[in-house]
Amino acid sequence: MVNIAVLGYGTVGSGVVEVIRTNQEIINKKAGQEINIKYVLDLRDFPGDPVEKILVHDYDVIVTDPTVDIVVEVMGGVDPAYKFVKRALLLGKSVCTSNKELVAKHGAELIAIAEENNINFLFEAAVGGGIPIIRPLKSSLTADDITEITGILNGTTNYILTEMAQKGSAFEDVLKVAQEKGYAERNPEADVEGYDACRKIAILTSLVTGYQVNYENIHTEGITKITTKDFEYAKAMKASIKLLGTSKKDGDTFYSMVAPVMIGENHPLFHVNDVFNGIFVHGNVLDDVMFYGRGAGKLPTASAVVSDVVEAAKYLKSNIATLWSEEEMELGDFAKFKNKFFVRMKDKGLDDDQMMDIKNAFGNVLYVKAPGIVDELAFVTEPICEGDFAEHIKNFDDVYSVIRVDF
Amino acid sequence: MVNIAVLGYGTVGSGVVEVIRTNQEIINKKAGQEINIKYVLDLRDFPGDPVEKILVHDYDVIVTDPTVDIVVEVMGGVDPAYKFVKRALLLGKSVCTSNKELVAKHGAELIAIAEENNINFLFEAAVGGGIPIIRPLKSSLTADDITEITGILNGTTNYILTEMAQKGSAFEDVLKVAQEKGYAERNPEADVEGYDACRKIAILTSLVTGYQVNYENIHTEGITKITTKDFEYAKAMKASIKLLGTSKKDGDTFYSMVAPVMIGENHPLFHVNDVFNGIFVHGNVLDDVMFYGRGAGKLPTASAVVSDVVEAAKYLKSNIATLWSEEEMELGDFAKFKNKFFVRMKDKGLDDDQMMDIKNAFGNVLYVKAPGIVDELAFVTEPICEGDFAEHIKNFDDVYSVIRVDF
16 A cells, blocks of 8 residues: 645645546556555644544644655645645655656656665656646657757647637736636736746656756746737747747757747647647657647646656656756757748838838748738748847837748 | 666657657656666667667566666567556556557556556557646546547557648658658558557546456457548548547447548647647546647657656655556447547439438438539538447448548
């Protein structure tokens, strides 16, 4: 029997308890032994709830209990999660977590502690919810030089963008509906400004490169400026607009960003809609692979956490190697990252003059039209360095939109 | 240093050598030690080829060499692969294989021998080419009661069906082009009759259930009867026709089949086109996940084989548990498998009489029309047991098409 303690009885924590109780027999079989929930830690009381009898308010009870083998951290946030997790690992207990902030910030250190103590620090649920991506990166995509990893990593923003694309609704209106449906937080900043996706692409990039990628260094833009008109142009180009977290290798350098990007209908992420997530990987021999599923939600996320518990139980006294050193990965200078840009600006009616300015600034561009939209010039550039683009676009006034293009 | 021997220097075998040489540094790092190709076994000579010096014609040289740790079997076919692999395992050498026939037929036995000898028998490349699916099933989707696994498992037939759908071409014409392009064998039977997909869904179902599924017991239909008119109806219903290998759980019973199926545009496999493969899994808590990538081809398949080599090197003297017992899984009686059917038959001009016969046979059906097709009645049934459908359809003559429907 393996005893586990669940830290936090919120959405994911109660999901973990529910998944283990619902699928107890299957889970025991896969783990090769019984998985027993010995404690649930929460500051609150849950009178009448099945966990009432195993609920504790004091982490010391859990961490000092030598019979607890695995600690499941699903509280979220860095404090006190970091202290709790570190203490557990130092005491020889494996930890499974869904906490992307914790993993993005302290992953390398916690992995090193787990390795030293011959136990495991696992975090499948920290990226892509129920989608298996962390373990495949660690133990399946190991024969390749991975040159790109790009994901739709946030279900809330993907829902909003899908609704905008399909119904022609405005961002604010869809956000309101998403909040009513519980798909978006009352304070949606972490989602709509891309901060959540940023932490996730930082984790994925760390796993791909084997070095610590600091998420503060990743250029991050959200979706708040995307308009219905942008989608009309996207539609005219048979493209869609998705919030992507992406890391691309150019030579020996990885360039990373989070930003809305127009992708064409042949991109494997094009059809990833609603609250679903998708993670696209390109390897030099594997070519393209894509992983698709529910990137959030109580039970899918809990499923990923429990799959980590099963793995931790199978390897209770041996460390599963994770190549993610504490050494920092220096990302490529964002100003040198080459991208194509879609630009919409006021048509000043000066025709040749304005188009000559555009040509002088951005070289040959492809002008695009969307049905019914007048008084605008819209175009797609060739690949240009971010720095050069930023330098030149400043000289144009009445710019309505700038969206990167990947097709 | 880990010494490996590659059995068979055909497409996949030469791919394995190429992948290891191209990505040697990355692969060594992931494996935690140097992967050295000590031997390549082939009956042929390859004068001037880089493997010339390590080429052997006699398997005894390899299997009796105590410094060979891992045998890579990429010859294909059951004989002599089975004997070679079994002997290697019994002598304590791990085996990595891309051989679906071997795994489908002898997987359970070879897994048991590997377990007894504390080594590994790995076969990521046997299903889905470069797509990680075997390892995710073994070590990621472990918290779920998996109620469905359905895949586009054969790139050749998917290419043919995609061309038929997009260009309105006839099966025979597309097959000819596919053969010219090297996507289809000169004898295409194993692909177009579904035999290849059958072995693959048998392997996946064995892994999902933990018991030996005998592929001979899986109802298997190919794509040779699919016509351009069928695609016109599919298009009218916003559906597509895909060759699916599927296993669905109903109660405690799994029903399996390989057959062309109409799927709707919301199905995650709908957009898996050309030579790509996709594998869809539904778990009771995970909900839907889908894995997408190149299901065949020299380098993607070799990438999967080499990822197994890395894993075997990491776990050189310890067995990674695979739940696939030699006990046979009794699949549900195919006659009791419930499916919806799309049927096209001659319109006899008898209107009410014919439609009454249809209603009496199949209950309420949904009649469908495709632009420009006359003199036919086409409809989709409610879910009916395969046995009942077969019994009733016999009573109708001039039936043009029967295709299962999943939307």
